[in-house]
Amino acid sequence: MTALRIDRAIGLHLAVVAALFALQFILPEYHHVNLARIMVLATFALGYNLLLGYTGLLSLGHAMFFAAGLYGAGLTMQHLGWPLHLAFLMGILSGATLSALVGLLALRTSGVSFMIVTLMFAQAGYLATFLFSDYTRGDEGFVLQQAVRHLDFLGLSLDLTQPTNRYFSALALFSVCLFVSLWLIRAPAGRVLVSIRENEERSQMLGYDPFRYKLLSLVVSGCFAGAAGAAYGILFGYVGATFASIQYSIFPLLWVLLGGAGTLLGPLLGTLLMFYLVDAASSVTSAHLLVVGVTLVLLILWFPKGLLGTLREKAVPWLP
Amino acid sequence: MGFGPYLTLAFLEGAVAAAVLALMALGLSLVFGVMRIVNVAHGEFFMLGAVLAWWFGSLVTGHPAIGFLIALVGSPLIVGGMAAVADRLVLKRLNYNPEATIVATIGLLYIIQQLALTFYGPDARPVLAPIDFRIRLPWFGYSGYKLVVIGASIAVMSFVWLLLTRTKIGLIMRATQYDSETALAFGIRVDRVYTGVFALGAMLAAVAAVLIVPIRQAHYLMGLDPLLLSFIVVIIGGLGSLRGTVVAAVIIGVSDGVISVFFSPTLAKILATLFVALVLVYRPSGLFGERAR
Numbered sequence: 001m002t003a004l005r006i007d008r009a010i011g012l013h014l015a016v017v018a019a020l021f022a023l024q025f026i027l028p029e030y031h032h033v034n035l036a037r038i039m040v041l042a043t044f045a046l047g048y049n050l051l052l053g054y055t056g057l058l059s060l061g062h063a064m065f066f067a068a069g070l071y072g073a074g075l076t077m078q079h080l081g082w083p084l085h086l087a088f089l090m091g092i093l094s095g096a097t098l099s100a101l102v103g104l105l106a107l108r109t110s111g112v113s114f115m116i117v118t119l120m121f122a123q124a125g126y127l128a129t130f131l132f133s134d135y136t137r138g139d140e141g142f143v144l145q146q147a148v149r150h151l152d153f154l155g156l157s158l159d160l161t162q163p164t165n166r167y168f169s170a171l172a173l174f175s176v177c178l179f180v181s182l183w184l185i186r187a188p189a190g191r192v193l194v195s196i197r198e199n200e201e202r203s204q205m206l207g208y209d210p211f212r213y214k215l216l217s218l219v220v221s222g223c224f225a226g227a228a229g230a231a232y233g234i235l236f237g238y239v240g241a242t243f244a245s246i247q248y249s250i251f252p253l254l255w256v257l258l259g260g261a262g263t264l265l266g267p268l269l270g271t272l273l274m275f276y277l278v279d280a281a282s283s284v285t286s287a288h289l290l291v292v293g294v295t296l297v298l299l300i301l302w303f304p305k306g307l308l309g310t311l312r313e314k315a316v317p318w319l320p
Numbered sequence: 321m322g323f324g325p326y327l328t329l330a331f332l333e334g335a336v337a338a339a340v341l342a343l344m345a346l347g348l349s350l351v352f353g354v355m356r357i358v359n360v361a362h363g364e365f366f367m368l369g370a371v372l373a374w375w376f377g378s379l380v381t382g383h384p385a386i387g388f389l390i391a392l393v394g395s396p397l398i399v400g401g402m403a404a405v406a407d408r409l410v411l412k413r414l415n416y417n418p419e420a421t422i423v424a425t426i427g428l429l430y431i432i433q434q435l436a437l438t439f440y441g442p443d444a445r446p447v448l449a450p451i452d453f454r455i456r457l458p459w460f461g462y463s464g465y466k467l468v469v470i471g472a473s474i475a476v477m478s479f480v481w482l483l484l485t486r487t488k489i490g491l492i493m494r495a496t497q498y499d500s501e502t503a504l505a506f507g508i509r510v511d512r513v514y515t516g517v518f519a520l521g522a523m524l525a526a527v528a529a530v531l532i533v534p535i536r537q538a539h540y541l542m543g544l545d546p547l548l549l550s551f552i553v554v555i556i557g558g559l560g561s562l563r564g565t566v567v568a569a570v571i572i573g574v575s576d577g578v579i580s581v582f583f584s585p586t587l588a589k590i591l592a593t594l595f596v597a598l599v600l601v602y603r604p605s606g607l608f609g610e611r612a613r
Binding site for chain 2: 115250253
């Protein structure tokens with residue numbers, strides 16, 4: 001039974017990745033670009049979900065990790081002329097380092113205090129992008145030129161501004177992070193994370209050190225956010241302070257809650273639905289913030305488990 | 321102008337900021353103290369208060385003081401009413417679960433912000449001060465209205481303090497804060513107390529906004545900065561401690577005023593934000609807070 005369950009779950013995720021792969025051949029251009037964007041943002045949400053859904057920590061400051069990746073890659077490419085793959089690694093490293101630092105401090109608190117501390121750190125990060133506006137150009141941001149958004153690595157030469165290559169890169173990033181998540185939540189460490197979510201005192205009593213596991217979860221989450229941020233900058237060519245603002249800490253929360261916290265495919269579904277919901281709303285009215293707000297309130301009132309969480313409860317108990 | 325006058329000016333500006341900040345943070349602190357929830361939409365109640373003040377002002381022709389006085393009464397009443405409705409419709413259904421409440425109030429934040437943008441527009445609009453005289457100091461003239469703001473803020477805070485310590489309503493609120501279950505067992509309608517406190521907190525934010533709007537203009541995005549500052553104040557003052565909140569508001573308002581005059585305001589904000597995060601990590605009960613029960 002166990003073997004069958006594992007196969008079914010892996011099969012489902014492979015099928016999703018295959019579907020995303022196939023979609024690019026049939027999608028019209030507009031949706032093609034959108035989907036690439038959604039996959040990068042869903043990677044961000046995947047990382048957020050590891051923290052919220054599997055560890056039970058609600059952060060209000062994830063924009064700083066996304067922005068760390070964005071600026072880590074963008075600034076090194078723009079000002080130091082680093083090649084793309086190094087800049088991308090730098091982005092991940094920035095996200096990981098920042099999340100480790102923030103985690104060492106913020107994880108001493110829990111619940112509401114943790115939310116506020118992360119919010120405060122993120123706000124400091126947001127303001128820092130203005131403080132160093134000589135390099136970051138603050139709110140206005142800067143554009144990465146087409147020439148530098150070119151991957152030359154191991155004999156590979158790819159122009160990442162070209163739609164197909166961009167789509168593939170986004171898909172590759174998302175798939176890697178999806179399967180890393182799947183592996184992590186099934187590994188013993190992932191089980192400990194869930195036990196911390198369910199009852200922190202009890203898992204401590206069983207001999208696990210909650211602080212270390214929470215830090216692990218936060219750093220992995222920070223890596224995903226950093227990778228997503230770096231990829232976003234590289235693939236779409238724009239680096240700006242908006243991505244460090246509170247709004248970008250709220251978005252992953254919204255996506256994860258919509259799709260279902262604690263489900264692996266929830267972040268993708270949530271990002272996809274919210275993206276097109278806002279997109280559809282903006283073609284009717286300019287009031288897209290209203291959509292965000294109303295969705296948040298409705299979700300927390302009636303669907304605190306999100307779409308896939310509710311589905312798992314009602315029909316498909318094996319959904320990871 | 322020498323250093324002394326500069327410092328005086330900085331202190332005056334800081335005192336005005338502190339007066340408004342104290343009112344707003346008092347509302348946040350009251351809500352946190354009694355209900356144990358963090359209201360992220362508090363800044364939007366402040367913004368609504370300011371926008372309504374502009375609206376009342378534009379309705380009334382004649383002396384600006386008339387519109388101002390109407391706004392001073394009407395704007396908090398409307399905002400308080402909206403807060404009460406939000407409490408009944410949303411927060412009560414969540415059983416005031418702290419984390420769910422934060423998410424829900426973030427949702428409220430976006431809803432209120434969008435409504436303001438749709439009905440009020442993206443422009444910043446000025447409101448005329450109700451009185452127009454300048455106090456002549458030896459080095460510079462100073463707007464008399466700003467002193468009125470300080471006085472009004474002190475008056476409102478005294479009123480809240482009297483309400484809490486000298487009336488039956490205050491007694492009921494304090495009983496609920498101390499132990500809501502026992503209060504319920506003694507026949508106190510805890511849910512009504514919660515609605516009332518939530519509305520009162522929002523009304524304090526609205527009063528603060530009506531007072532400040534003749535100095536700063538009304539804008540639909542004006543809520544965020546005061547919200548973060550109020551967080552800072554409430555945390556430094558000790559979560560739920562009203563006295564600490566007022567003391568912290570004065571310290572932070574004045575030092576923010578002084579620092580912004582002499583240093584880069586961005587750096588000042590970054591340092592203040594980091595400082596608060598560290599206070600929350602190492603002194604969770606705040607610098608002046610009583611030990612948590």
